Each structure stands twice: as structure tokens, then as C-alpha cells.
Amino acid sequence: MKVWRQLADLVAKQNAAALISVHDVKGSAPREVGARMVVRPDGAYHGTIGGGQLEFRMLDIAREMLGQGRPSARIVDQALGPDLGQCCGGRVKILIETFDRQDLPDLKPLIAEEAEGGQFQVECRLEHGRVRRELSSAVGDDAWTQWREVHGEALTPVLLFGAGHVGRALVLALAPLPFSVRWLDDRDDAFPAHVPANTTPVALRDPEAEIAEADPRSLILVMTHDHPLDMAIAAAALRRGFPYVGLIGSATKRARFEKRFRELGLSEEKIDALACPIGIPGIAGKEPAIVAASVVAQLLQIRERTASGLNLSPLSASNDKSAP
Template sequence: MRVWRQLTDLVTRHGSAALISVHDVKGSAPREAGARMAVRPDGAFHGTIGGGQLEFRMLDIAREMLQAGRGPARIVDQALGPDLGQCCGGRVAILIETFDGRDLDDLAPLVEAEAGGGPFEVECRMEEGRVRRELASAVGDDRWTGWHETHGVARTPVLLFGAGHVGRALVLSLAPLPFAVRWLDDREDAFPSHVPANARAVRLRDPEAEIAGADPASLILVMTHDHPLDMAITAAALKRAFPYVGLIGSATKRARFEKRFRELHLPEERIRALVCPIGLAGIADKDPAVIAASVTAQLLQVREGGNPERNLSPPAPSNDT
């Protein structure tokens, strides 16, 4: 969630809004420090601080604060076990703030920074009972005492080659997650009319140039409508040490491709690094949405710094033969 954009929209549409933030965590808790939710005056909300009794109680407090009008921020210190009966057992400090039209000018720089798409730092301090925020780059360390907040998400780049059934399902599956998808297909009419905000649809003209120009941290997925094109893209990708190179298809397809990769003198360790079939082990359903969910989980594993769990049951989706 782009919290500052969401908060600004709520204030503009409804006159006021509250922001609930996990300010500090000690021990086990449902969410980490920095988890946030924006709340409308009628109690509707966007985002989560973890659900359960903690979230319900903080929403009640936020609604009460909104009914009282724009006022001072409040920090609620909450023990999860004895106070709420939640078995996490930790302790959290929850920051609750209210905003109205008087705050829109102060929110504007945060909205602009958020629109940049990457993470950014904010310096915060209490001033007359309210939280004052400024972008960290605009603040000198010698005059600012308070705390830091990190906003935005560092998105992992994904190069997805192919806009068939599985490609479309995968783009939708990745839409709410911290990935930046460059979606490529060489067919003019391949893409749907609407593409998620974290994806960019691009007509594929030079596959090797796309691979050569990719961020080294990119995750590569190959699922085009054409096996020779799959071969060329995958071979180019395996020449670089990307964290993940996935090729849709069966174990038979992999064996055929491996033979050609050896003819191209690709190192054995790079051939072994290829993920084919793609997706988690034990999920054999061939429905595109199921494959997309399985592959999404696999990409999240890689994003967290782990090795991809391999799929031992080869999916054979409708855009692959």
C-alpha cells in the first residue's frame, strides 16, 4: 500500500483520516515495525497491522480520535499476551495519528517520494503533540532529534518473457507483491488492455539485448509461445549469474534444452541452475492460476535469499507443448 497516497485520498474524499503504525516491537508480534493502516472516519480501512484483537482495539481508538477531530498523536503500549490474549507473547508500541485538510501540504512531499517506487527515509519528531516528518535528505543531522521511518518497498526486478495464459496469470499474481515486472512478448496483440501498476508491457524485439541490459538481481521467467525463442532467451540468461532463471515446461523439454546448452558449451553449473519445471514441488495442477501461485511462492523464496524449491511434478500449461 502506498500509505501517503492512500491517506491523502482519504482526507480529500472524507475530510479526515487516521494513520495507525507499528512504531516499535519487542519479542514476537503479528507484524513488524513499520506496518501501517489508513482509516476512514466511518471505520473502513486499508492495510493491516496484523489482524486479531490488536487491530480491532487500535481501530476503535482511531475512530474515537477521528470523532474528536484532528488532535495530538497517541502512542499505545500494548502487551499482546496478558492484555489481548494473543499468543504472540510480545509487546508493541502503536502510533495513531489523525489528519485533515490542513495537513495536505505537509503530506505532498511524502506522496511525491512514494511515487518514485523505491524505499525512502523520513525523519520524525514530536512537535506540539503531533508528528512532524521531513524527507531525510532534506534534514541536517545536527538539528533533528527523533526517529527514522522507512517508507516504500524495494522491488525485485522480474523479466517475464511471454504473455500467454500462464504469463497473464503470473502478472496478476505478482501485482500486489514487491516485484517490478518487465513483461515481454514479440506479438503485437499479446497484452491485455489493463496491466497492473507494478508491471510494464514491452514489445519484445531483441531478446539478447533485454538479457544483457537486465539488472543482475533480476529474476528471469521464460514462457513464450515459441520453443526456439524459449531456447535463445534461456541460453542468454544462463550465461549470466541471475538468482533465478525459470523455464516453463516438462522434464522432457528440459532434457532437450540441456542437450542444446551443452552444445553451446554452457558451464554445467549454469545448466544445473535452470529451474524447469517451474513452481513448488508437489503441485501438479495445470491450471494457469495454480501454476502462477506456485511460481509466485517460488519467487518469494528467492527474494528472501533462499534457493528455489523445485517442482517435481512438471506443469504442462496450455501455452506450452
């Protein structure tokens, strides 16, 4: 969710909106620091901080603050177990802010940075009952900062070779998730007329160049219409050593490819890294949507294992002065 764009659009259309953010977490909680919701004056909202009684209570506070008619900020320190009856057992601080049209100029730099994609860091402090935010690049004095926020999300790059039925199902399954997909096929008119915003369709001309130039963090999926092409792409990807190289096909196809990989001089360690069949074990369905769901679950597992190299901390206290 483009938080700042969403917030500004609501303010422009309805004169006011609220932002609810998970500011701090101790112990177990429904969502992580940095989870956010944008709330309309009528109580409708986008996003979630975890649902349940916590979310309902924060929405009530946000609506009350919006009804007061003046922009403000409030940090709510909330125990989840005894206060709300939620079994998480942790404690959270929730930052609730309201905005009106006077705030639109201050939102523009955040909207512009958000539009660039990826993550960016914001320096924050409470001033006169409001949160003042500055992009990190605009703050020279670290003592100014009471806490830092990270907005946006680091996208894991995916190279998807093949625009057949499973490839199309995969693109749709990946659309709402934190992946950036480069979708490659060498056939004319292979791609549908419309693709998700996180997907870039590319006419495949030089498979080995695509592999050579790819971000080393990329997850590689190979499912073209041509087995020799699959072989060439998979061999190049295994030789370079990406976090994940997945090849669509059966155990029989894998055995044939392994034999050819050895003839090409790939080490057993490189060959063992191949995921084929693709997807998580225990799902036998062959329908494209089922295969896609299984593969996406596997990619999410890989993303979790490599996340430390992709993500900034969602929010960090500077001097522990953020709570009044």
C-alpha cells in the same frame, strides 16, 4: 498501498483520517515494523497491522482520537499475551496519528516521493503532540531526528518472456505483490488491453539485449511460444547468472535443453541453476492459474533469500526518544 496518497485523499473527502503504524516490535508479533493502516472517520480502513484483538483495540483508539476533532499523535505500548490474549507473546509499540485539512500541505512532499516508487526514508520527531516528518534529504542535523521511517517497498524486478495463458495468469498473480514486471513478447497484439500497474508490456525485439541490460537482481521467467527462442533467452540468462532463471516445461524439455546448453559451453554449475519445471514441488495442476500460484510462491521464496540486497529497514530508532 500508497499510504500518503490514501491518507490525503481521505482527508480531502472526509475532512479527517487516522494513520496507525507498527512503530516497534519486541519478540513475536502479527506484523513487522512499518506495517500501516489508514482509517476513515466512520471506522472503515485500508491495510492491516495484523488483525485480531490488537488491531481492534488500535482501531477503537483511532476512532476515539478522530472524534476529539484535533490532530494528535499517540504511541501505545502494548503487550500481546497478557493484555490481549494473543499467543504471539511479544510486545509492540503502535503509533496512532490523526490528520485534518490543515495537514494537507505537509503531506504533499511525502505524496510526491511515494509516487516515484520504491523506498524512501523519512526523519521524524514528536513536537507539541504531533509527529513532524521531513524527507531525509531535507534534514541536515542528525540530532533533530528521534526516529526514522522507511516508506514504500523495494520491488523485485521480474523479466517475463511470453504472453500466453500462463504468462497472463502470472501477471495477474503478481499484480498485488512487491514485484516490478517487464513483460516481453515478439507477437503483434500479444498483450491484453489492460495490465496491472506494476507491469510494463514490451515488444520483444532483441532478447539477448534485454538480458544484457537487465538489473542483475532480476528474476527471469521464460515461457514464449517458440522453443528456439526459449533456448536463446534461457542460455543468455544462465550465462549471466541471475538469482532465478525459470523455464516452463517438463523434465523431458529440461533434458533436451541441458544437452544443448552443454554444446553452447555452459558449465554444469550454470545449467544446474535452471528452474525447470518451474514452481514449488508437490503441485501437479496444469491450469494457468494453478501454475501461476506455484511459480509466484517460488518467486517469493527467492525474494526472501535476496531481500537483504533490496530493502531498507522499515523503521529505526535514532536516540530511543520516540516514546513519551
